Amino acid sequence: xxxxxxxxxxxxxxxxxxxxxxxxxADFLKVRLPKxxxxxxxxxxxxxxxxxxxxxSSGGQDNLWLRTSRLYSRExxxxxxxxxxxxxxxxxxxxxxxSGSAVYDRLEGILTLMDxxxxxxxxxxxxxxxxxxxxxxxxxxxxxxxxxxxSQGLRIAGTSFMYDLRSGDFRVGSRVRCRLW
Numbered sequence: 001x002x003x004x005x006x007x008x009x010x011x012x013x014x015x016x017x018x019x020x021x022x023x024x025x026a027d028f029l030k031v032r033l034p035k036x037x038x039x040x041x042x043x044x045x046x047x048x049x050x051x052x053x054x055x056x057s058s059g060g061q062d063n064l065w066l067r068t069s070r071l072y073s074r075e076x077x078x079x080x081x082x083x084x085x086x087x088x089x090x091x092x093x094x095x096x097x098x099s100g101s102a103v104y105d106r107l108e109g110i111l112t113l114m115d116x117x118x119x120x121x122x123x124x125x126x127x128x129x130x131x132x133x134x135x136x137x138x139x140x141x142x143x144x145x146x147x148x149x150x151s152q153g154l155r156i157a158g159t160s161f162m163y164d165l166r167s168g169d170f171r172v173g174s175r176v177r178c179r180l181w
Contacts, residue, residue, distance in 0.1 A: 048072040061091045064136055080104040085113065089134050090165035093122035109136035123168065126150045139165040147172060155179040
């Protein structure tokens with residue numbers, strides 16, 4: 001047999017015998033984790049708590065108060081995930097917020113609320129939006145999503161908003177519609 005023929009016959013033989021040796025090679029090359037890591041939930045979540053009240057203070061005053069049905073994190077411990085959230089925002093007269101879910105970035109101090117967010121201000125104004133962000137450092141609430149703002153005898157709708165918790169000022173932007181009654 002010539003050497004030239006062996007050059008293509010050996011790879012062909014390996015390919016034909018693949019069903020015989022593949023399971024052993026796959027088992028040999030598989031990553032093996034310690035038994036403790038296989039059984040623990042730490043590979044998916046770092047912590048998981050139910051019925052939690054989370055309070056963040058700055059300068060001796062509570063500026064963020066969160067009550068949630070479930071609070072958990074994943075591998076990235078920078079983000080904390082919350083389900084069915086009620087929040088009190090700000091250091092002065094608090095703004096009350098409810099949402100279906102939320103994500104809190106611990107390092108940046110940004111709370112992102114999602115799923116039918118309803119905001120109630122101390123002046124009895126109501127704001128509805130699908131998603132919004134609370135910037136704890138600046139005490140501002142922002143959203144680039146559609147928003148409806150209701151007050152006594154006034155309804156305003158727009159595609160974005162900003163609310164300053166310190167001054168109580170609203171700014172609604174882009175395609176604003178106003179209705180008085």
